[in-house]
Amino acid sequence: MSKYNSLKVYQRDPKHLLGTALQLYKSTGTQTAVVEGETDKRFLSQWCKPEAKIRFAGFQGKGHVENVYKSSKNLPYSASEFLYFFADIDYDDIDNRPLFLDARFIYNAYCHQTKKVEFNDLEIFLINSSALEKVLANHDIETARAPALREKLETASRQIGALRAADLSLPRKLKLSKSILNGLEIEPFFSATDLTIDMDGLLEQLPRWSNYREHVDDLVNEAATINDASPAPWALSRGHDVTQMLTLHLQTQNHPTLRADKLELMLRLACEYSVFKESAMGRKLMTERHEDFLRD
Numbered sequence: 001m002s003k004y005n006s007l008k009v010y011q012r013d014p015k016h017l018l019g020t021a022l023q024l025y026k027s028t029g030t031q032t033a034v035v036e037g038e039t040d041k042r043f044l045s046q047w048c049k050p051e052a053k054i055r056f057a058g059f060q061g062k063g064h065v066e067n068v069y070k071s072s073k074n075l076p077y078s079a080s081e082f083l084y085f086f087a088d089i090d091y092d093d094i095d096n097r098p099l100f101l102d103a104r105f106i107y108n109a110y111c112h113q114t115k116k117v118e119f120n121d122l123e124i125f126l127i128n129s130s131a132l133e134k135v136l137a138n139h140d141i142e143t144a145r146a147p148a149l150r151e152k153l154e155t156a157s158r159q160i161g162a163l164r165a166a167d168l169s170l171p172r173k174l175k176l177s178k179s180i181l182n183g184l185e186i187e188p189f190f191s192a193t194d195l196t197i198d199m200d201g202l203l204e205q206l207p208r209w210s211n212y213r214e215h216v217d218d219l220v221n222e223a224a225t226i227n228d229a230s231p232a233p234w235a236l237s238r239g240h241d242v243t244q245m246l247t248l249h250l251q252t253q254n255h256p257t258l259r260a261d262k263l264e265l266m267l268r269l270a271c272e273y274s275v276f277k278e279s280a281m282g283r284k285l286m287t288e289r290h291e292d293f294l295r296d
Helices: 003-012 014-028 038-045 062-072 122-127 130-138 143-173 199-209 213-229 239-251 260-270 273-278 280-287
Strands: 031-035 054-058 083-087 105-107
Touching: 014 031, 014 054, 014 062, 031 038, 031 062, 038 054, 038 260, 054 062, 062 083, 105 280, 122 130, 122 239, 122 260, 130 143, 130 260, 143 213, 143 239, 199 213, 239 260, 273 280
Parallel strands: 031 054, 031 083, 083 105
Antiparallel strands: none
């Protein structure tokens, strides 16, 4: 194993993060917020008190956040409250994965009071907030278009999302070692002008890249079942799919160089603090009285 790979494995070890975080807490009183990525840090840090002793760590995806949380329940880490955890729900609820119900584990769009998923991830929450109108205005697009854009994005992303959700449950049911879907490139099947998906073309081409051509029909049937069982708007939408679709659309509206990661950052920074406080994430932080985290 190369030195680079050895360092990467070391950095992904939850004990590495926890050891550093505990040492900092004991020496300076600094608490650690474990997040999925750098953009989550940028989103959350704008709401922190200027004097808050909070640092951000992780930045290696949701699985890493979950692994660090599990390890934090062991001694010596469990003896002190010095950690926050932030993550997306994704398709955990659709896939019947148990959630981490803890005062310091905050899902981006899961209401702990009602025990309901409001949105699958932070991007979908932001698309459904006034942040979208602000981003449109900054791109010289009438904000009155926002409701129609949301409707089209929800419809298109639901079709893709049903396949993604099915690809989580079906391989487990069939005891397969790999994904059936084997990834999905949206752009070849997406009309950036009218924000629609060519599902006929997608399904026709799907067997060509699937790991299991013989199970493609099973995957499509599973997706249809999941779609019928999840009628709530945005229930099957994945944030990165939606922001990619919106980016491709805005590229046709005189913004040819726009990138999806830039758009996602713009949505985060366009979110108002009052909107954040009313979100599932903000409500939990306020309810659990984490005064050391949020500014007034």
